[in-house]
Amino acid sequence: MSDFNGVSDSAAVKAAEPEAAEFRKRELPPHNYIALSIIFLGFCSPFALISLYFGAQVNRFFVNYQDEKAQKASSRALLWCWISALWVIFLFFSCAALVTKMAEIVQSWSNVQ
Numbered sequence: 001m002s003d004f005n006g007v008s009d010s011a012a013v014k015a016a017e018p019e020a021a022e023f024r025k026r027e028l029p030p031h032n033y034i035a036l037s038i039i040f041l042g043f044c045s046p047f048a049l050i051s052l053y054f055g056a057q058v059n060r061f062f063v064n065y066q067d068e069k070a071q072k073a074s075s076r077a078l079l080w081c082w083i084s085a086l087w088v089i090f091l092f093f094s095c096a097a098l099v100t101k102m103a104e105i106v107q108s109w110s111n112v113q
Contacts, residue, residue, distance in 0.1 A: 029062035030074035033081050042082035047087055050078035 027062035032055040040048035054077035 030058055030071050030111045031078075032056070032058035032074060033077040036081050037077065037084070040081065040088060043084075043088045045087045047084040047086040048082050051084055054080060072091065 033051060036054040037048045037051040038056055039108050041052065054073045057073040058077065061067075061073055
């Protein structure tokens with residue numbers, strides 16, 4: 001049996017199958033890392049703002065069927081999360097070194113008096 005365009009029903013069903021497969025493939029958007037960005041923002045990482053920006057773009061691109069851009073934004077958000085993590089680790093050790101040095105200075109002042 002064929003429709004008015006001369007295309008058989010089986011051909012129309014086969015043509016619709018990739019669309020259904022594409023829909024199943026798109027069930028979940030790429031990870032946006034917004035929660036992780038907010039956590040790093042709480043630890044005073046300025047790079048978390050950049051990660052938050054890219055993370056916010058992921059869902060917008062995914063809803064507009066721009067899957068490649070959504071994946072790219074997700075990758076960039078993850079990159080900036082890693083940079084934020086390195087910044088937080090650096091900040092932690094810098095503060096620890098500063099506190100240790102200040103304790104040595106205070107102790108040396110108490111020995112002088």
